[in-house]
Amino acid sequence: VIKGIRFGTFFAALNPSYILTLLKVLRKERPELLHVSYPFAVFITKALTKILHKGIVVYEAHDVEVKRSREVILKDPSFSFLKKWISYVYTYITEKLACMFADYIITVSKEDADYFIKHFSVKKEKISVISTGTLVMDLEKYNKTKCREKLGLSKDSIIIVFHGAYKYYPNAEAIKLITNYIAPRIHEKFRDVLFVIAGKDVPKYEKEGIKFLGFVENLTELLVASDIAIVPILRGGGTRVKIMDYMSAGLPIVTTKKGVEGIEAENYKHAIIVETVDEELLRALELLIENDSERKRLGRNARKLAEEKYDWDKIGDELNKLYKSLIKEDINLDIRNYSGYKREVDF
Template sequence: MRLLQLSPQFPFPLTDGGKISIANMTRALVEQGNEVDVFCLTKQIPESELIIQYQAYTGADIHCIQHDTGNSLRSIMLSLFDGTNPLYVRKHRSKLFEEAILLHLRQNQIDGVLCDHSAMAEYGVQVSRSFDIPVIMRMHNIEHVIWQRYAERFHALDPRRLYIGSQASKLKQKEMEYASSMSYCAMITSHDVGILQSMRSNINAIHIPVGVDTKTFYPMGQDKPNQNRLIHATTYDWIHNVEAVDWFIQKVLPSINESYGAELHLLGKHMPERYQDNSTAGLIGHGFVEDMNEMLNTACMYIAPLFVGAGIRIKILEAMAAGLPVIASSISAEGIQASREDGLIICDEADQFIAEISALIMNTEEAKRLGGNARSFILENHSWEKSAQQMIALFKTDV
């Protein structure tokens, strides 16, 4: 099959969960013998060397359309007075992108269109109106749920709650319209399948899990050199990630550092300077690292606090693939169908995090056992090859 894949960002290098999920699905589809043309929005056209690296990694051609999807003051103000189009939808609209997609479809024999995120769904709806081909929306999360959860963190009369809540309501309506117009909605968690189907009965929602590259993330066969070392990786340009890390540093780290000399090692791009200035006992900020697996293999466990979000945390899956037990908040672990015995421990309060971290620091054999179980869980449940096969089956079903 020849497929057209639409992405709201240039999905390379693989520095965050969204890019990892988009690029690896592309790669898996190509490895299954399909041809994939990728169209993406990007604030700046990537350098040719980066495009070459992406093409070598995925085996796909990519067409980059320059468009800034940032939240400008103008776009925020316009969204205040637009009764139907929320900020999230407005900022991903590009006439140039739309024209490029339609031209490509007219000039080539395309068998199906894959829209990554609801941000690309509007283009998918336009395609379905003009071409008799299946269109699948791959929802990495249900975006309006994130906005709803964020709004609920503010006081009832806080203007931010009123604005964000209004945006969530408009986005919910849009996502329901998009989902109803698609041949299928491919959800990366079964949890999100249930949410979507509970809203409208005419939505064809299917669970297609994300995979993990288990040849890149794996236990390196060495004893963990520091049983007091915790690790966390994220991108720090999303406010909810930073808020969660700040919470952990303030509420959890002081206790475990004082009791056990525990260290929290932070990885990821766009890291705030305060995480790297050595001003907090037990906090070590590394920033972006080339070999994530090597760093994971220096730790005894992975921690994942998050209190606003939806979808699935791919970084958790990668840590489990590397043989680490994970201690995560319920929202951070949402969508991962693993149990405590599978190496995924759920905590939502600071004292729970402290107790569970302390228990694993004190019992190294249990930490290793749970880490081994975590690896086994990933091997059994998160294969890119299987996910790509499921996706192709959906396209063929609708052809």
């Protein structure tokens, strides 16, 4: 913040503090490779790197920002018309420049890589897909009954969970769908089902069939306390880390296609995947509510996928291998301690 101006990630290219810090690092350390998360600082990083020395600049795209801006920002009623379009145009230009000037690009999904190739003319040999990951939970440390007691949840209810930052529009939209459509319809048939919603800025209150917990310090306790996870997301970019959290916890998941986008989950093997929020989603929930063995089967398969494909150790090995090929040196990265790649804001 400089004289009341908050630059943040969005205006990193205009942030004097970022530029001065980058200059100091480039002059002192002369790094061979710079990993830049999000597109907004890629151009200035590449420009300064080119002036001072020949370092490789890697743009790590958590999602396609312009696509997310179109699906989220332009649809968010909390933004003014002018703010929406300024944001969209600025994002488009910045992301296009990032794709042009970065030496290499990492995306979290094949869908995002294909978008860059098609719409920003990125060469296939300049881009790799390395998914975000999850810390596979040690479930043996937790007791379901005790977790429910701690959170004030009934020991006899079938609990369906959703979590996410409330101020992020796709999450707010999903919570509204659960509150106004999904939970009331399910509660008509199943009085013992409780929907539990948690996350940053989620208001704390209760209504029939739904409990809003607000921010929960220990996510693992919440997931251990739950029986089913639901992800009625209709828009957004990148991959939903909440899906990986649910897989790691061994929860059966009902999700939209958008919710599971970028994750290699097979329908009715690792999750139940529906087109949108409609009767099909309700039927999927009813199936799991009535069928404990099906819940366990899907949960086991989901956790196995998390362990085999999305564990941070495996993601770290992929990133290590890529960087070795780029700088031709033996490097070792502990991906679990790299906060920039560890997790998006809970989108």
